[in-house]
Amino acid sequence: MDNKRIIIGYLLIILLFCFEITYAFDAIDTHPKLTEEAVKFYNFYSNRKINEKELEWLKEGSKNEDLSPRWVNHFYDPIHNIAINKKYFRGYIPEKGWNFIFGFLIPAEPLKSIDWSLNQEYQFLYYKLNRTFQKAIVSYFRKDYETAFKSLGHILHLLQDLGVPEHARGDPHIGRASDPPSYFENYAKTYLNKDIDIAKELYSANIKIKKFNNLYEIFNELAKFTANNWFSEDTINNDFPLPKIKYRVITGQGYLYYGHNNLPLFLELPSNNVKTTDFRAIKEAYMYEILPQVIPLSSSLIDLYFRTIEEIERNPSLLSYYVYEKEDKNWFLSLLKNPKKLLLAIKGRILTTAWENAEKLSSLRFPSLSNLINRVKSPLITPPGKYVLNIANIYTSFNPSNQQTKKNLDNTELTYFEEIIQEIKQNTRNNTSSFNLNLLENTKAESLISLNDKIQITTSSNDTLETRKEENKEENIEDGKEDERAENHQQIIGGGGRIIYKDKCDDYKNKNYPNLIISEIQFETNTNKDDEFIEIYNPNDQEIDITCWQLEKYSSLSNPTKTPSLQILLPKTKSTGIVKPYSFYLIASKNYSGTITPDYIYAESYYISKNNSLVLRKPNGEISDIVGFGDNKDKIYKFENNPFLFQNSKNKSLQRINYQDTNDNSKDFWLKKPNPKNSNFQEKPREDFVNLNEINIENFEVNVATTEENIYLSIKFKEPLLNVATSNYFYGILISTSSNFQNNIDLNEFGITSSKFEARFNGENREELIEINKCPFESEFYFGMRIMDLLDEENLSKIWFSTFTLPDYFCKKEEKGTTNAKILISELFIREGTSTNEYIELYNPNEFEVSLDGWNLIKVNRDGKEEYLFSTSTKSKYKLKGKIKPFGYFLIANANNNLNETFNVLPDAVYSKDKDFAKNNKLKLINPDNEVIDIVEWQSFNDKLILLRKAGIESTKESMKNEEKDFGNSYDNEENINEFIEFDENEPQNSKASSEIPPDYLTSVNLKIDKQNITIEFRSPYRKLNNAFYEIRKENNEKLEINLPEVKNFGQKEIIEFNGCQFDLENGDKISLILMVNNEVKNKHDLEIKNLDCSIYRAEGNETISWGRSSPTAVRKIAQEIKIDKESYIKRVKLRLSKIEKIEGDNVWLKIYTFGNGKPESGNLIFSTNISEEIIPKSFNPDWIEFNLQKIKFESGSYFLFLKEKS
């Protein structure tokens, strides 16, 4: 039991060490800074100054209080008087899970921070042990100053935390998953500027240190102030009485709510229904308000500390109140008497020590292999960081209004804190003004320089003169009568009162500038030949003042020896401003139609065109950059090494490749979609840039790889070897029907989900498998691959390509198979424990061919789980496809089969070998409309089971082997019951097997005659015949009107019985059993009548009765009772005349009476005939003699046959 608990305990420890939780003001920077300011503020007023060493200890202590898991005790909600409130964990740690996780790891329930700061016994259980206020006092008197001040630092930390709304409202703020962080803390961490001297400002504002009697008062003061004035992220407008919402203002994205204290409290974003404190106005106002509270109160705490020490110094006996004896003695021994407490102490110390150290240990960051693998698997794509709008620059462009804003600010009423700051700023301004250049001094300096400048002006080059002309020209065009001199030159009083003009650019000529480069040129568009711009780029990490820079354009050379005309697109008199590091300067024609605002516009009469050269000059005339471009090198006047030559620049501009400048225009530029950028944009050259056009890969190979269920393209190639660490490049995939890749097929048509995979550039051989899910059509395809740049869609490598063809079974158009037809499972072979040779035979009972495309079989296991035998995926190798001829077969087998060897038959289709049938399974046949067409179900069996569909309703194993062997297997009673027989021979038949047509005629016809009774037995047709009936006709075609059965199917056994004598049939006659279909003879069987007996009926063996007296003279009478058990027809009478010795000359009468009272002649006479001598010759004495009669119908009953000899 104990062992179990210990094991669970260990597991919990390990689990907990897995989490790192953020908490409170940042311990590394914020608390030490606040502590430092508090100490400074304290030192302003106190006689007992805290020295540097003590300050360091205090700061160290304020850092250490955050060590795990002490932080759980850093909350104090003074409004509800509770510690950390578990309900605000917002799902990070479920409230119910608290006890489970922390109950074990924390010695007891978390305390309110105020209680924690004084509870020695409790702190004694934690890592870093007792760092209470008492400990700080006692240590001081024991001259352990380090412990004393560190402990005090711990208490300062606790107090300062209460300046954070989350801490003063008991709101844990994990900052992960669903529990948000404290944005106030985060803001303080980022913006608590180390240079701000808050203490000094507060002191200057005459803020005093407030005196408190105890820690509770100080903690409560700050906690209440914080809790009542701000919301924490999880307590916005709930659970707390204050702050009250007073009003709201509309911001760009929502409503900013202000409280009763006129402080912005939270932002409501209606679009995603979020309320948050994460808004700059809120956080900054908070910072502004909270600092003047936290720092003086922290100083008050230090003050309380020293006042307590002074008090004890006056009365040393008081010290005993602060001593924690257990700690002083051997704590282990002192607690031995109380084992429960001892265990708690051991557990607490070990756990908290382990926790903190585990966190420290795990915070070490080792290179992670799995991290790298993850990166490769799912590369974290660096977002397209191109052309990010520089908002700071926009703000800079508002300078005038900013000034206004500042003025407005200056005029507003100032609070005490602002006043202090204002005052400090004033002082600062006064001090810094001394660094400003004195105007007089400047003038003097310039006048000295001007002597040198004069020389420079007179010796200026022709270019400069030309430039000046251009400037004048432009001035005239641009501004008309503007006085260039007045604008561009400073008026200086020369010697003798003579006024001389000094070029304003003179001041810039002596400066050294890094190079700016021309980064993009658009000299025309399709629609406008004058829609042009030139983009200048600063590739340096320092800003460059472009005042007095100049951009020149040289026209194309009409004659190689002639200097082409020059236009100054950007005259130095007009160039002004700063180009920030890695920023741009956009110069455009007036005809420029782009959306990006140019920094400078030149007149529309100026233009650039093919074979021009652009020269960017520094103020001293030094060339910063030259670009020559066009389609004829001979016509280009200036360029770096080689001009950039191109033929067609349709819709493209000339752009510098990754802002590189190798002093060779032909290598530094390419044509791309125009992308002008002005001074609001900033973009660094990419460190990971690769000009993909220059890259090559080797051993490129594409193959189609298939599995049972999938089709892949296997792409093999050798990665180029580049020394670039980046995930911004990837291989893009193209598929086309031609090698020029002009009309590419959408990859979705192939069901390719990802059109790219990352480039590694590691020089290694590589294989990528791309899953193909669809085949758009049957063709040979071209697979192309090229390297692409995530950040620049125009940076492309060449396309490497290879052809591939997808498997036929995948590409052949799947036509929908026949749906309105019945197909039957005719034979099934199942084996237990193996799927080898398992097969399913289908039979087509129709007179038409059936396409099985889209049909499927479903295996249903004993639990009812269904599994398609043929995957419904189009890319599956195994498909049920094909046609089944009328009354033909189709054989489907497990892929794992040797049917050919075993049964000499090949399957028409195979399914995956992992589909195995077992006992108690079911098999469903479905058509393309997913309608179940046939079901076979079987129970248990041994080893193997052969189920054979019957041919007819009465088929048996024997009949199926013999007379019904070739009748097909079409019996279907629509109920799926008794349709099969368990067979003992395998007879798999495939689509090549002969058709077996169930008879549409009568079989097994058999005639039986018993006396008058004729019985015809036969089997009905096996196929269903419509509008069919039976007939029986005589040879003369006379139809016998007897009841005949309806025509059924499935070889139903039929029996027809009738009285042959009724229809005057005689032995030797023939009758025909005819099957009529649609009033035509479909099938006829002739039957000969034999052994038909229409004589008197002798029933019950009661043959003769002699009746009357025998006398030679008297009439002799013979009577016989005839019993008729069913209606009969008598055409002759057989009499036994042995008792008539002589009848010569006598009149002999044969009479037949109904039975009457049981005596002759008592019933009705139904027949009477005189029998002549011809009929009965004299002395005739045979046993029997026949008398032919006219046909008499006898109803069922008894009759008397009576022979009378008349006297």
Next chain:
Amino acid sequence: MKYKKFFILGLAFFIGLISGGFFRLWIFSHTQVYLFEKNFIEKHIAQTKLGGKTPEETWAMFVSELEKDNLDNAIQFIISNEQKNYKFYFEKLKKDGKFEELIKRIKNKKIIQLPKKIGMKEDEVLYTYLTEEEIKKEGEKLIEKQYFKDTLKIGEKLKVPEEEIFQDFLLDEIPTIKFKYNKYTGKWIIKELLLGIY
């Protein structure tokens, strides 16, 4: 012998300490995020299937669906845990008759990329559908707003650069679209939409 139990206990905790630390390292290196966070955020990212190859493409598809009034389709481009909120938002706009105004604003607009807001991650980018000129105008409006002036005033005391405050404010002021790269699908999804109409 007397202290054997304590020795074993201590050893066990030491093992717990070491294994706990390394276990946490292992989790960090494998998941990059906390387990809780992984379950919470990563799940929603993985569940968001739609998106474009670039933020611009995602935006175009999203706007196209909105134009067709296919709200259910449109929200599929937004991270799954926010879809419900935004559907409610769009429906409210419709109810208030503001939906057409929204469409008018965003239709056929090219989005441009902005600097990141504080706290945005490496695989997140911020865009707006406003033009550079419109952004400037919003900036001009912003600097006249009292809460901005108040903050600027405080920022000055706290020695925070004005440009930084301005940028931070302006990014909260103008319509913004926060895109996140969905590493599971290789597409960009919308993580946050602040369209400036409510």
